[in-house]
Amino acid sequence: MKKRILIFTPILLILLGIAFVAYNYQTKKPPVADLNQAAKKLSEAEALHANYYAKEAYNFAKICYDSAFHRLSVENNRNIIARNYDHITVFTNKSIQSSKEAIQLTKDHLKSIKGKLSVQLDETEKLVIDFDAKYKHFPIRKADKEDFVKSKLLCNEGRLNFESEQFEACATKLDWANRLLKKLHAKYQSELSAYFSNYDTWQTWINETIRQSKQSKGNCIIVDKYAREARLYVAGKLHHTYDIELSENWAGNKMYQGDKATPEGRYKIKAKKAHGSTKYYKALLIDYPNDDDKIRFNAKKKNKQLQRSAKIGGLIEIHGGGGKGYDWTDGCVALTNDEMDHIFKFTSVGTPVTIVGSSIPLEDARKILAQKLGHTKSTLDDPEI
Amino acid sequence: MNRKLFLALVVLGLGSFVFTSCAKYPQAEVDATNLTIQEAVTAGAEMYLHEEFVAMQDSMNAVMVSLEEEKSKFFKNFDSQIAQLTTVTTMATDLKAKTLVRIEELKVEIQTLITETQALVDTNKVLVQTAPKGKEGKSALEAIKGEIEVIEASLAEVNTMFASGELLATIDKAKAAKEKAAAINEELNTVIAKFQGKKK
Numbered sequence: 406m407k408k409r410i411l412i413f414t415p416i417l418l419i420l421l422g423i424a425f426v427a428y429n430y431q432t433k434k435p436p437v438a439d440l441n442q443a444a445k446k447l448s449e450a451e452a453l454h455a456n457y458y459a460k461e462a463y464n465f466a467k468i469c470y471d472s473a474f475h476r477l478s479v480e481n482n483r484n485i486i487a488r489n490y491d492h493i494t495v496f497t498n499k500s501i502q503s504s505k506e507a508i509q510l511t512k513d514h515l516k517s518i519k520g521k522l523s524v525q526l527d528e529t530e531k532l533v534i535d536f537d538a539k540y541k542h543f544p545i546r547k548a549d550k551e552d553f554v555k556s557k558l559l560c561n562e563g564r565l566n567f568e569s570e571q572f573e574a575c576a577t578k579l580d581w582a583n584r585l586l587k588k589l590h591a592k593y594q595s596e597l598s599a600y601f602s603n604y605d606t607w608q609t610w611i612n613e614t615i616r617q618s619k620q621s622k623g624n625c626i627i628v629d630k631y632a633r634e635a636r637l638y639v640a641g642k643l644h645h646t647y648d649i650e651l652s653e654n655w656a657g658n659k660m661y662q663g664d665k666a667t668p669e670g671r672y673k674i675k676a677k678k679a680h681g682s683t684k685y686y687k688a689l690l691i692d693y694p695n696d697d698d699k700i701r702f703n704a705k706k707k708n709k710q711l712q713r714s715a716k717i718g719g720l721i722e723i724h725g726g727g728g729k730g731y732d733w734t735d736g737c738v739a740l741t742n743d744e745m746d747h748i749f750k751f752t753s754v755g756t757p758v759t760i761v762g763s764s765i766p767l768e769d770a771r772k773i774l775a776q777k778l779g780h781t782k783s784t785l786d787d788p789e790i
Numbered sequence: 791m792n793r794k795l796f797l798a799l800v801v802l803g804l805g806s807f808v809f810t811s812c813a814k815y816p817q818a819e820v821d822a823t824n825l826t827i828q829e830a831v832t833a834g835a836e837m838y839l840h841e842e843f844v845a846m847q848d849s850m851n852a853v854m855v856s857l858e859e860e861k862s863k864f865f866k867n868f869d870s871q872i873a874q875l876t877t878v879t880t881m882a883t884d885l886k887a888k889t890l891v892r893i894e895e896l897k898v899e900i901q902t903l904i905t906e907t908q909a910l911v912d913t914n915k916v917l918v919q920t921a922p923k924g925k926e927g928k929s930a931l932e933a934i935k936g937e938i939e940v941i942e943a944s945l946a947e948v949n950t951m952f953a954s955g956e957l958l959a960t961i962d963k964a965k966a967a968k969e970k971a972a973a974i975n976e977e978l979n980t981v982i983a984k985f986q987g988k989k990k
Contacts, residue, residue: 558967729981
């Protein structure tokens, strides 16, 4: 009996041991589903670039996942009886939670940045359109023209970056373009305002010229440089409006010969040049310089604002050859040949020609421009620019 | 009798040892797959084919979890995981190849854009030269020359970026330069046509 007990006890113990181990293998299973879910969420976050847009939350999720996986590996290397997978579930839960947070943060961030950039893109494109429209014919310096072209390029690059969802690059380009454009707007806004400071004088000249036309029942011409129009008045009433082209440096009064500026003042037609006697089809020569021009020129020369060798210039005409679409004269006013034929019939030597910067105040000019651009509120009215 | 019992215990022990350790963890296969994935990363898969790269990584994570699951079992059999590792290796190899193809496509696209933009710039320069000279066209042509200079500067930047391998950033810059060069080309042709129309 004793011998049997000695034989069967170890067998029983071994069988019990095996049963215990088998029970452990059966009950202690790694939380594979949790791990897979955590990995999936992490991938989902990474696909959205959460590692970039929600770095903190993503990194925490990744650390938790790596910890869970490391823990699983460590536990699997341990004896089955000593294995404990509880910590893994804690890590996977944290990882899933953090991944979800990273995904939400990324989605919110993308929505917000897309909205912001879309607005910024519209604003920048509007600044480009406005500057182009407002200063299309305004004398812009070479360096500023280059900055304007650069800003247009940056704006285009920003748009392409936006379309290809490279939001950081898009923001950088748009910021740069915006800075350049706002600087240009501010600079030329100030120059334009300074130019329009002569508006009251221009208005007086226009009123006087039209009044005289009305009184004498004669004709007169008003050249509005800013509106790029020449207006023919018959007996004080507007009879016809002509589109004009000017010189490249038209914004300002003529100071000296070769400054490529169109003079401003009250003049008269000095001579009519028929077809064949001018290279610009037909021409109306005006009596620039008048007495005011001469006084101003001499004063500037005396004050050494002009070089001693400077000359006052002359030969300012209303002539044909226009319709090119840009400013190309040396200070003259160009009309198309057809319109030159028209104005030629209504003028004679002595017809008054008044040349002004603008016939309407800057604010009204802005409103007209804004209407042309189709803006209810243009950036032209924005006090910041 | 004692001897028989001892023999039974030895057989039982050996059997357990054989069953629990006959399937070895496929470390060599895991290493080989990781190496292929690393090659895809080095090729730029994460940047140029992000979604496919993430999908491949997802598959690898699933295989690694499955391996650990198998490791935790009493009777291990890694055959299915080895097969999965082979699939991921194939995915990584394909991805690397696709990435290299995508990079080449981008390079060709950028080079084409550079060539086309440069051609437009050259044409614009010729058009500027052949455009009406003298005071009539001077100011407008000077402005256009300025614009061409800006595009050339931008093109130089594109070339530098291209040489440094910033392909995704380069392509948008090159596209913008081409758009601008094409706009100038159109503007120049319009101005010249207008002038020629006037001459007639």
